[in-house]
């Protein structure tokens with residue numbers, strides 16, 4: 001069975017005319033697949049490569065540079081929760097916040113909760129330093145995250 | 161008279177990001193007028209004469225950079241907008257993109273006209289979801305209104321803007337790393353020359369500009385070069401290499417300040433004034449000990465160190481213009497992101513955090529950078545665990561000195577940037593590091609193992 005649906009393939013193809021070269025669609029394609037499937041399997045890589053007329057190893061090479069993408073054998077939970085550990089956040093309690101989230105979720109950074117709901121990660125500065133300590137939920141900033149606010153966030157994420 | 165913000169003038173308006181609101185404030189009148197009355201070279205000349213220097217960190221004169229494009233190139237030429245903004249404690253681009261995307265987009269139109277580029281690739285870091293959506297909506301409005309695509313504003317100039325999302329890597333902000341990433345490859349910076357202006361994205365001549373730089377282009381073309389030159393500071397006569405610091409600037413405050421805000425003031429404001437007048441002072445009524453004046457890679461200012469030849473002043477009083485931070489052994493203005501560190505914070509913890517960042521973000525191509533940032537992390541980790549040795553401080557400074565870009569052993573500026581915080585922290589706060597080694601005291605964070613290893 002194909003890893004990518006026909007609809008996903010068409011959405012990837014739609015990026016092609018925007019760029020002078022097909023290879024430039026690599027990141028948009030990886031994002032699209034990763035968003036939907038929460039991982040980019042080896043099969044998905046082969047199929048992306050086919051559309052972009054690349055060797056699968058070229059797509060794989062690019063993908064693995066960005067620790068952001070999860071590959072074969074790894075899968076993200078329903079929601080990604082990143083806690084920033086950058087300097088501004090550290091100065092305002094980020095390390096304590098990371099520890100708090102680890103306890104609350106029962107996982108270490110880089111792991112997904114047993115119910116598959118939340119993947120906890122740390123991030124380098126997410127550019128929300130005016131709301132330090134800050135978190136990123138998928139791609140949305142959460143600012144001034146106190147332990148109480150984190151608990152509330154986590155409860156909401158668990159319901160998704 | 162207090163300064164009246166220009167770049168941030170619209171951000172508190174309701175619907176500040178909408179095309180209708182922007183046009184009601186005179187938006188896109190400038191580009192329409194320029195397309196009608198001016199030649200591309202006129203734009204370059206005006207930007208050059210205004211003395212605009214890039215806001216992305218290096219401070220290179222913007223108009224001059226544009227003139228490096230080859231003449232009579234068959235084309236196409238490209239503009240890459242650098243919205244990777246990943247230097248810790250920097251968020252000024254984000255404010256502009258979220259709140260006033262059209263101001264930046266008009267700057268892109270003006271820049272593209274100046275350099276005769278039919279296409280701009282707008283590279284936005286992944287973490288800026290709200291910026292991306294704000295920009296995407298704005299670009300869509302422009303196409304719907306016929307302001308992008310073929311023959312914009314009734315001229316014969318065609319322009320497309322393509323938004324492109326990054327995937328969480330600091331090195332995508334380095335201009336050739338950005339280009340490689342845009343092309344669908346690892347964000348490995350390229351060896352220069354050739355510089356992007358000669359051979360950049362898709363092997364075509366390319367200009368890479370920062371978001372705030374482009375917002376400044378909009379304002380220069382709207383208000384004139386004299387207005388821009390009337391703000392900021394002229395070149396320092398004592399520094400023959402200083403080209404002046406003109407115009408308004410966005411400063412972001414972070415860390416131990418009462419109010420972490422992004423403010424716009426003319427270049428040349430001192431750190432003290434920024435923190436006290438705009439940041440509401442140091443938080444919890446405490447005192448500042450150190451300040452990082454412009455993103456981690458610029459190094460540290462010692463708030464209590466006297467300024468040579470200036471009675472009663474300290475490093476806290478240096479102006480934040482392109483010339484100022486260099487006077488106190490910092491690398492430069494950087495992104496003008498000011499992070500305040502209070503007197504109850506351990507510089508050992510601060511430096512460890514900084515080393516963690518650079519080690520994590522080194523792309524690994526060059527051995528001095530990859531290994532050097534790793535060593536600095538290991539040593540600072542040892543220090544915070546209370547296992548530091550007397551010679552560690554000299555080793556740190558030695559490594560930091562050697563991994564810089566100067567001897568030409570590394571491809572990009574990340575390694576040089578990784579060295580400055582280490583060198584300045586140890587030089588300026590050596591006594592604190594020595595005391596930590598002597599006492600063997602463990603940092604309160606020493607047990608957070610996950611912080612060191614979980615990549």
Ligand SMILES: Cc1cc2nc3c(=O)[nH]c(=O)nc-3n(C[C@H](O)[C@H](O)[C@H](O)COP(=O)(O)O)c2cc1C
Nearest residue numbers: 214215216242244245246333334335369370373573
């Ligand atoms: C490691 C590294 C990271 C950088 N990150 C950024 C960035 O996030 N945004 C940016 O505009 N410039 C960044 N720069 C500077 C760019 O390489 C480039 O000089 C800049 O985008 C040029 O734009 P400007 O002339 O408008 O300032 C970075 C440089 C280095 C060495």
Ligand code: SF4
Nearest residue numbers: 523524525526529572
């Ligand atoms: S200096 Fe560091 S970040 Fe820059 S190219 Fe070399 S290894 Fe990569």
Ligand code: FES
Nearest residue numbers: 084086089128129
């Ligand atoms: S340091 Fe956490 S958002 Fe910048």
